[in-house]
Amino acid sequence: MASRRSIEIGVGIFVVLGLAALFMLAMRVSNLSSVGGGGGYELTARFKDIGGLKVRSPVRMGGVLIGRVKRIAYDSRRYEAVVTLTIEDRYRNIPRDSHANINTSGLLGEQYLGIVPGKSRDYLKPGERILRTRSAVVLEQMLGKLLRLEGSVPAAEGYELVARFDNIGSLANGAPVKMGGVRIGQVTAIEYDRERFEAIVRMRIDKRYNNIPVDTSAKIFSANLLGNQYISLEPGGDEKVLKPGDRIRLTQSALVLEVLIGQMLLNKTQEGAGGKK
Amino acid sequence: MWHEDERNPNVTTASNNSDSLVSLRNVHFSIASRRIIDGMDIEIPRGGVTTIMGPSGTGKTTLLRLIGRQWVPDSGQVIVDGVDINRIGRDELYALRKRMGMMFQTGALFTHMSVFDNVAFPLREHTHLPERLIRHQVLMKLQAVGLRGARDLMPSELSGGMARRVALARAIALDPMMVMYDEPFTGQDPITVGVIMQLIRMLNDSLGLTSIIVSHDVAEVSAISDKLYLVAGGKVIDAGTPAHMQHSDSEWVQQFMNARPDGPVPFHYPARDYAEDLLEVAT
Amino acid sequence: MIADRLQALGSLVIDSLRRFGQATLFLMRALGGFTDMLRKPHLLVDQLYSVGVLSLAIILMSGLSVGMVLGLQMYNTLVDFGTEDSLGPAVALSLVRELGPVLTALLFAGRAGSALTAEIGLMKATEQLAVLEMMAVDPLRRVIAPRLLAGILSMPLLAAMFSAIAILGSYLVAVQMLGVDEGAFWSQMQAKVDLYEDVYNGIIKSVVFGIVVTWIAVFEGYDATPTTEGVSRATTRTVVYSAFAVLLLDFMLTALMFGD
Numbered sequence: 001m002a003s004r005r006s007i008e009i010g011v012g013i014f015v016v017l018g019l020a021a022l023f024m025l026a027m028r029v030s031n032l033s034s035v036g037g038g039g040g041y042e043l044t045a046r047f048k049d050i051g052g053l054k055v056r057s058p059v060r061m062g063g064v065l066i067g068r069v070k071r072i073a074y075d076s077r078r079y080e081a082v083v084t085l086t087i088e089d090r091y092r093n094i095p096r097d098s099h100a101n102i103n104t105s106g107l108l109g110e111q112y113l114g115i116v117p118g119k120s121r122d123y124l125k126p127g128e129r130i131l132r133t134r135s136a137v138v139l140e141q142m143l144g145k146l147l148r149l150e151g152s153v154p155a156a157e158g159y160e161l162v163a164r165f166d167n168i169g170s171l172a173n174g175a176p177v178k179m180g181g182v183r184i185g186q187v188t189a190i191e192y193d194r195e196r197f198e199a200i201v202r203m204r205i206d207k208r209y210n211n212i213p214v215d216t217s218a219k220i221f222s223a224n225l226l227g228n229q230y231i232s233l234e235p236g237g238d239e240k241v242l243k244p245g246d247r248i249r250l251t252q253s254a255l256v257l258e259v260l261i262g263q264m265l266l267n268k269t270q271e272g273a274g275g276k277k
Numbered sequence: 278m279w280h281e282d283e284r285n286p287n288v289t290t291a292s293n294n295s296d297s298l299v300s301l302r303n304v305h306f307s308i309a310s311r312r313i314i315d316g317m318d319i320e321i322p323r324g325g326v327t328t329i330m331g332p333s334g335t336g337k338t339t340l341l342r343l344i345g346r347q348w349v350p351d352s353g354q355v356i357v358d359g360v361d362i363n364r365i366g367r368d369e370l371y372a373l374r375k376r377m378g379m380m381f382q383t384g385a386l387f388t389h390m391s392v393f394d395n396v397a398f399p400l401r402e403h404t405h406l407p408e409r410l411i412r413h414q415v416l417m418k419l420q421a422v423g424l425r426g427a428r429d430l431m432p433s434e435l436s437g438g439m440a441r442r443v444a445l446a447r448a449i450a451l452d453p454m455m456v457m458y459d460e461p462f463t464g465q466d467p468i469t470v471g472v473i474m475q476l477i478r479m480l481n482d483s484l485g486l487t488s489i490i491v492s493h494d495v496a497e498v499s500a501i502s503d504k505l506y507l508v509a510g511g512k513v514i515d516a517g518t519p520a521h522m523q524h525s526d527s528e529w530v531q532q533f534m535n536a537r538p539d540g541p542v543p544f545h546y547p548a549r550d551y552a553e554d555l556l557e558v559a560t
Numbered sequence: 561m562i563a564d565r566l567q568a569l570g571s572l573v574i575d576s577l578r579r580f581g582q583a584t585l586f587l588m589r590a591l592g593g594f595t596d597m598l599r600k601p602h603l604l605v606d607q608l609y610s611v612g613v614l615s616l617a618i619i620l621m622s623g624l625s626v627g628m629v630l631g632l633q634m635y636n637t638l639v640d641f642g643t644e645d646s647l648g649p650a651v652a653l654s655l656v657r658e659l660g661p662v663l664t665a666l667l668f669a670g671r672a673g674s675a676l677t678a679e680i681g682l683m684k685a686t687e688q689l690a691v692l693e694m695m696a697v698d699p700l701r702r703v704i705a706p707r708l709l710a711g712i713l714s715m716p717l718l719a720a721m722f723s724a725i726a727i728l729g730s731y732l733v734a735v736q737m738l739g740v741d742e743g744a745f746w747s748q749m750q751a752k753v754d755l756y757e758d759v760y761n762g763i764i765k766s767v768v769f770g771i772v773v774t775w776i777a778v779f780e781g782y783d784a785t786p787t788t789e790g791v792s793r794a795t796t797r798t799v800v801y802s803a804f805a806v807l808l809l810d811f812m813l814t815a816l817m818f819g820d
């Protein structure tokens with residue numbers, strides 16, 4: 001065994017290193033100086049929808065972390081979420097007419113509560129409520145819009161087809177074109193034929209899929225209840241295949257969900273808003 | 278006085294009116310349903326050297342363990358210094374053990390400590406002596422066993438005989454009221470055997486100790502013993518002074534005292550017939 | 561047949577319960593010896609050396625390499641989403657909450673736990689524990705208690721060192737080699753890692769692991785059959801039981817601490 005002295009030195013170094021590591025975890029990795037359990041004062045705010053806000057989510061003003069969400073409760077009489085915030089004591093001067101918004105940092109980032117200061121010289125006191133709030137924007141909606149613009153099939157790599165529909169529902173530029181569930185192309189342009197009162201949809205199909213039969217039908221479907229709409233191609237049995245620029249003759253328009261639901265509620269057994277062309 | 282917590286008054290008052298320091302009364306003990314000790318009565322006289330002899334494997338070490346309450350008998354009493362050692366609490370037991378030294382058969386030295394520290398260990402644990410006095414004590418005990426020069430060696434550097442002498446020095450470090458020596462002569466050269474015998478006798482007389490020796494070296498031991506016990510098969514065969522034992526007419530005693538290979542004491546561990554064993558065909 | 565099986569199962573349960581009971585009594589008596597260390601601090605210092613200091617090298621080396629690998633792997637995943645700025649918090653959270661305490665406990669069981677079991681088992685086999693008993697020195701207070709306390713104190717320190725050096729390792733890889741923004745690395749980390757919720761709970765975890773792993777190690781040693789195979793089996797049991805206990809407890813503690 002090592003000598004007494006080297007044992008003691010070793011243990012001394014061990015303890016110092018251990019405490020230094022703990023210190024680093026406290027000061028550098030986490031943030032000891034920011035609000036935790038200790039100081040700060042509380043404010044509340046009410047929202048219709050808090051989205052993904054959680055206890056301990058940051059509260060920022062001008063992007064600076066000034067506090068954290070302490071508690072989230074639900075007021076089941078007024079159908080509102082009641083959010084309690086802890087704000088650091090140094091930020092005592094939040095104007096009474098400030099806004100509290102639920103924002104998202106980055107596309108995939110966490111949600112936080114952003115405070116946009118108002119102009120009032122009258123400041124919120126501990127325990128008071130921020131009256132002006134804006135609920136969370138449901139990110140999926142925004143994302144859906146953004147994604148539709150991205151990920152397009154390169155123009156040179158495909159050929160174009162056309163289809164006409166009575167009603168395209170919420171089909172948008174960039175929406176996917178699928179066959180058997182597999183994405184084979186996308187919608188490139190949507191026009192309205194004022195004379196025939198039909199929508200003209202142009203789509204670009206990946207050139208790998210150049211064997212689509214002429215008697216293929218095109219239907220507008222929804223990915224799910226809230227999801228985006230897309231065009232589904234259901235291949236026919238003809239030997240002849242569609243050539244670039246051809247038109248798909250068999251189409252089925254979008255089923256407008258609201259109309260469907262309305263009909264179901266009224267217990268009518270009419271056919272849906274779509275029809276075969 | 279060195280001892281941190283003093284003798285229990287109950288223990289001392291009860292003790293002084295008996296001339297036996299240790300008594301075993303009708304003790305039975307078994308390990309895993311094998312009877313090791315089968316009804317023994319032993320009286321260790323105060324102030325004397327008592328030797329327990331017997332063939333190896335008969336439970337001599339076990340007896341010492343029972344006296345120190347490392348093990349507890351199935352039935353019977355073990356009385357040490359007037360108290361039934363199996364009926365006292367931990368604190369009383371520890372107070373008593375501080376006054377019992379024991380030299381283990383294997384030495385059982387602390388392998389991470391030097392010879393010096395091994396002998397100093399009980400002093401450092403149980404006394405508040407300054408280091409200077411501890412050193413004095415330790416060197417004295419090591420001198421007695423002839424190993425003062427080996428004080429800085431580690432136990433791994435000692436021979437079996439040397440280790441047992443260090444263990445002896447450690448057993449007497451606290452100047453206890455009684456010392457149990459488990460096979461102190463095994464593995465020692467003849468000179469050392471003589472020295473240790475003298476040492477045991479001398480310590481016993483000058484410090485007023487009571488000594489219990491477990492041994493099978495008949496000739497040497499009977500010279501320094503006041504009383505001999507011969508045990509075999511879990512029972513006491515005979516007991517008495519060395520002279521009595523030499524002239525005992527018991528076959529057992531004669532066989533053992535004179536080291537005859539044949540006699541009532543079996544050399545073999547119980548087994549079935551040898552020839553039968555050899556002829557057995559593996560099934 | 562079925563009765564035999566049931567009996568075997570029953571005796572297994574009873575045996576396990578009895579052993580657990582013994583281990584608990586054993587722990588209680590050893591805990592009673594913690595006060596002795598105030599009077600004899602060198603007992604603790606010696607054990608901190610063999611339990612803590614001697615484990616330092618393996619903990620630091622493993623921590624560094626785990627951190628570097630984490631940095632690299634997370635970078636490769638996050639960069640596809642353009643979110644490599646959250647590499648800092650991702651690495652730090654997984655280390656502080658889970659990997660630090662758990663990996664340290666597993667390494668500790670292999671390095672220090674097995675050594676403790678073997679040492680105590682051999683002390684038993686060579687009658688050193690019996691000698692202590694006969695010298696009126698309680699082995700549970702003199703031998704077990706300092707080792708137990710040293711294990712309990714060392715584990716959180718080692719886990720903190722593991723996490724700290726792993727975070728530095730991921731910093732080296734992500735910031736210095738792969739070009740993640742240094743400011744984002746640290747500031748996102750600070751924003752996301754909470755002292756109480758994450759660091760503090762991680763330390764509590766490692767204290768619990770320290771108690772359990774060291775307890776298993778010293779009990780297995782003390783309870784070992786005092787023979788060569790007995791000690792070797794006990795050593796194996798220490799590592800296996802510790803690993804199971806750590807993984808199971810980690811799950812339970814995580815559910816308690818972070819599940820809401």
Ligand SMILES: Nc1ncnc2c1ncn2[C@@H]1O[C@H](COP(=O)(O)OP(=O)(O)O)[C@@H](O)[C@H]1O
Binds near residue numbers: 333
């Ligand atoms: N720990 C133990 N477990 C099982 N059996 C033991 C144990 N210790 C001793 N024995 C048995 O007890 C008997 C007596 O042992 P012991 O007292 O050591 O004999 P000896 O007279 O040689 O000192 C032996 O037959 C041995 O097999």
Ligand SMILES: [Mg+2]
Binds near residue numbers: 339
């Ligand atoms: Mg023996």
